[in-house]
Amino acid sequence: MLNLDISKVIAVWGKAPLKVNPYQCLPLRYPKSSCRLCVENCPTTAIEIKEDSISVIDDKCTGCGICYNLCPTGVFEMTNFTADAFVEYPQDFKEKMIYVECFKVPHKYSLPQSLRLPCLAYITPSLLLKLISKGAGEIMIRDAGICEACESRCGDRIAKDTISKTQELLKDIGLKQKVSVIIEGISINNLDYEGNRLKDYKDDPELSRREIFSMFKKETKRGIGGLINKEKPLNIKGKKRLKKVLAKEREEILNALKEVIADKTGDEAQHLYGNNPMFSSVNIADGCNMCQLCCFFCPTDALTVEDTEKGQGILFKTATCIGCKLCIEVCPKDVLTLKEKEFLFYDIINQSNTTLVWFDKNVCEYCGRVFTKTTYDNLCDICLKEKEI
Template identity: 20%
Template sequence: MMCTAFCPNDAFEVNGYHLETRIQSLSPKEDLFVSCFRETQLHPDELVVPCVGALSLVHLLALCLKSFGKLVFNVSACESCENRAAAERLESLVALLKNHHDRIEAELIINKTATETMSPLTAESRRSFLMGLKNSLVSVVESQLPSFQHNPTDKVSRNRRVPRKVKLLRDLLNQLDQKKKDLVSSLCLYEIRVTDNCAVCPLCKGICPTGAIKIEKVDNHKTLVIDNTLCSGCGLCETFCKNDALQLQRPEGLDMAKEGGNC
């Protein structure tokens, strides 16, 4: 499931489950509990994900900065799961975010022991919720998470659209003050630095697979314009630049995000 977290262009996803949409629909609240479908639910109003490995750094920042008092990740069943490396990676990401407590007010908690039980009413509500996601998730769990096919009903939205992670990231940046924007940018965004050697030729623009590089022309003066939110860090622009004018800088959170094993 970690491949869904790392992929910047929605090429890997749980069929029919869009975590970014779920996060955007959340309203600020005092506490938020997050768990996977195998966990015992600790709270009736819980964000249930297919696997904690699906949580990217962008997802975590969006949750942290939604004014939650506590953000509790329930990983009590992860130790016995074949995907337990995902929980280890989540712990690394949470530790990284805790280092920025001056800009992240939410209290981040990793819960490894399920001590609370659900009432029968809550359990029934949870079962109803799971049944509502039957077509997209129950079949996934039963088939041990195979390679997923694109949802044919989503064909129109896949025609050169902005990836959902990018939309979530942009919405997050638009809502934050400058101090928190700087944090999100340093942790999540690649930076393409343009030196004076740039001749503003169209090579990097043409080779960029995500449309992150554009050329603007004003009064016969051309300028290279970079949209860092679209940059996937592929490095093609840096590699193929004839003048060595581009320098790609990795975000601070990238190496930490990749700790915890393979997907």
């Protein structure tokens, strides 16, 4: 399989193989957000988050994909890799054992018919679910024991965490497929370097020059397009345009779940329960004053306001909650909590809503204004404040 790393081709421009979507960055949506997953886990400290912008230092970025894997809101997209192309490469692997390894493994030490990607950190739950939906019988992720010698350093750790969460999900669904890690090491003495970095063996030696040139053209167009179509860094004025965007990874997880659960019918499909850290649950305790800040800052549509003639409420959608905890951080009353909770897969694939809190609408007995009643008083907030004064 040919996976050209377009970042090597356009290195003279100083561009990393990343597209950055700043409007999806939590600290830029809300400055007090504690999320720094990308900064804290980047092995080369290539990511910087400032008050009004997020940027990648091109000369430092190795294209390892760790930020891409960990970011809950999908700020980062890799321009040198697509999951769809990766899973479509095998013509037929139904019921077969699939091996996955990284580009750093030299071809002469590669496992037969293995699928290769830039780094093990590129392995996401949706990628594994896609392989299973295509019919893979078992997926074996190869740990070649070379991550410590690589500039990315922790691709194996990121992959193992992904595998653990995905395996739990498969168990809940009742699928027989397994995803695991095999330890088949390579001596560091047998590795090649390009400068201070391990060499990438990404080109398939069996491809003809014509096939390589054709693939090169496609990858170049896709890579450059990803670099050009960047959004401007979010600034204070951009606060008016807080977008509700579901990360591509979560979209693909939901689509893949629909496919793998498609064979289950009737009561089995409607009573299939799960409990997985990928799907969290929000709870609102007493004390909510319906300020709606949690809904306003939520990066997806997991928290929304329902407004009717009878009252107002806050709805929650487990399927699109990414567990970012921003709702907890913005709540002025400190009444929101996030926890793992048993859920129905039927509700996940249908993206069902549940009502977290509800307040009836009343007419203020003093001024006649219609308001959402959050206390036992029959006075609106304005009249209550005047009464206190």
